[in-house]
Amino acid sequence: MLHLLELLGSSALATTLASTDAALASAPAAGGGVIAAPMWASLIVALPLLGAVLSTLMAVMGVRTKLPALMTVGLLAASFVTTLALFLQLQGGPAAGLKLYDWISLSWGSGAGQTFTASFGFDFDHLTLLWMLFVTGLSAIIALYASEYMSHDVGPGYCRFFFAFNLFVFSMACLVMGDNLLLLFLGWEGVGLCSYLLIGYFYRKPAAVAAAKKAFIVNRIGDLGLLLGILSTFAVFGTIEYTKIFAIIESGVLPNGQKLAEHWANWVIPALLTCGAFGKSAQLFFYVWLPDAMEGPTPVSALIHAATMVTAGVFLIARMYPLFVSDPHLIVLSVVAWAGAITAIWAATIEMAIFDIKRVMGYSTISQLGFMFAGLGILSPVGASFHTFTHAFFKATLFLGVGAVMHGFGGQLDLRRLSGVAWMRGFGLVGIAMLIGSINLSGVPFTAGYFSKDIILADAFALPHGQIWGSTAVAWILLITAGMTAYYTFRTYFRVYAGPKEFVPGDDAELLELGRHPKGVSIEEWHKQHGHGHGHGHSHGHGHGHDHGHGHDHGHGADKTATQRVDFDPTTEEFDPHPPGAAMKIAIAVAMVLAIAAASLYFIGPKGGWVAGMIAQSSAALPESVATHAGGDHAHGTFFGFDPHKVMYYVSAIVGFIGILIAAVLHGPRGWQGLFVGSRTQAEKSRADAFVTLFGPITTAARNKWYVDEIYDWTIRTPLLVLGHILHFADKLGVDGLVNLAGQIPRGLGRAFQTGQRGVLNGYALSMAAGIAVLAMIALLAST
């Protein structure tokens, strides 16, 4: 298989130069309809695959340098450049197709629906290009970040990491660019596999292994829906190619002559596809795997579990949007809207209570994905896509910042044990990046996150009553969630990055191994020994060997040599946080700049910005029959009598500022860092502690994630386990019993005759003689 794909990759490379000119020449000539994309476009897929193959080779050859990372960064950057070149070529034009070869071709008759074809080919429309731009771009940046972040594991583990990383980008590219649902499914399962491999990267850690299994198993449930959806699509439409499906939808008449508007397919297939999308994008009942997925290395959390893979569900619905809106009642979209809104507010409540900053980001991703789904549901594919795009950059920035903190403080993630990180030596850039990410996530005016969230909120309020069931309620839930988002984002920011410099290092296994970490020292003891309110990060006089086994210099003073290994003693020594190195800093800076720059996209192009223009030219554009609120006959939805599209800029800004203000009051430090309303003087104590007691058990429940995992355990896992045991016993008694009985019969017979075998030679002779005598007697008597 790999060999075949490698061949494909090299043939694509070989034909690139030859075909470029021809493709360029032929592209404009094709005119309307689907034009042929240039052959070099397949490099977008081929380069990451080549990276995966080379990583494997490096693992086999025992490469113990950063070579796999450099190779990955180079290939992914080249893949991004290819995407960008393709985008510039196809921009504004019709969708382009590229068929590499026929993957599956089956025919069991000549009638309609009796031929199944799936090609390994791509469709480049503007939705695809939008997705591929941030997938390849971010993956290159995060690969650069990972080159340093994972450097403690240089060797086979490093190769394994970058193998899965490359394979992920390849799978994601297949998912997004494939021209049929089966190729999408291949990519879908491929990214699921890579997600599994990378969550369980630290396979010696039981929690990571359990999280990987959980992610994989929860996704299986959704994937069943997706697979059934694809099969139903073939059964109803007789094809799984997007262009043909969309042509049928546009005509409104199915191959069997029935009208699509009256056929069950217009809601059953979307419902099944939505099931798959919920699984991959962690919505509603399926979200439980995503917070646990934070067990994986942080670059993985940033790329796969925040920016790209989890948006595959959004992509699937956007891709199949014509089918979703073909239902006159829009049932499934109402479900999607409500699922998104409920997930958004549900995850937000948990984030407000938990202390693990990486989990905060994980739940925040679930919440933001809820926004995207709600956007799709309330007929705003533009809002959903724009939010996906901006979220990818600012959430990646936030995760990379959290990763830098984790990297620097021995895996410490508890926001009660970190404070003032932004003011520590070498963490300045991290502090700025976190601030940029936080204002985007909170929706501070003129940030990218602000504009994208606004489109969703405004479209939700603007929707006329009745088109989507309860769309106004959805809009209100989202607005409240926006306020909560601002609160929890700045809760983390004020506590971890602002305020007095103070920290307790985490219990990173590496540090424990080297004796650099006081295992079992409680936070109280630590403070007793060190006092608090001052930074622990400036202990250069000790000259202790601060070597974490990382094969590179973190910019420590020259007086620290790795050879002086002294056991860590908390009474005389202090932990020295190591700030991120050049690679991580560059990656964080680039992600940060892109997160800021994404805001400008709102001002490019027609109304709604660049993304709106992209979506308008893709199949995800709303058909005229549905887009009533954009100047149709129906009454335009309002926000207290105002036009939501105009007033929402102010409303969401005010809601965001209220959230930030509450965070500042409850968690902000003294002075301007807490915007003059905070009072926190040490890491673990804040005004919120007094406030929390008012809520009593509610906070505890939220902190324990509303006991959802426990509920699943009791309602699903335990009954299944009991059933499994019952079936096991039935099998043991019934089936095994019969088999064992057959074995017992000869054994029993043997035992019965065993007593005759006494080992006495004379006895045997006697019984032989007696036997012969008896036989002789019988013979004699019978003869007479």
Added chain:
Amino acid sequence: MNLLSIAPTLAQGPMPTEMGGATLFHYLLVSAIMFGLGLIGFVTRRNLIIMFLCTELMFQAAGIALIAFSRFHLNHTGETFVIFVLTVAAAEAALALALVVLLFRRKETLDASSWQDLKG
């Protein structure tokens, strides 16, 4: 049925004068007695060599019966067979005695019951 009453009728053809009056019955009687002695000896004795001799005794008893029947039926099949049996018995005796020697070397005894650990 009285075996003794039919005994004279079992003679067939003239016998050498010195053995006049000896019929098949007498030969079979001797054979039976020898076989019985051999069997009883084999069952009751524990000494491996004695037990082996007893089997030889039973062997020869069977040989006598075969020759007697051969003479009675006036063909030489039985006698020929016995000559072969004697040859085989000679070889087998060497083998059996060799085994006895080996068994004796193992346990320094000729008692057959010392090999009871082979019981099932």
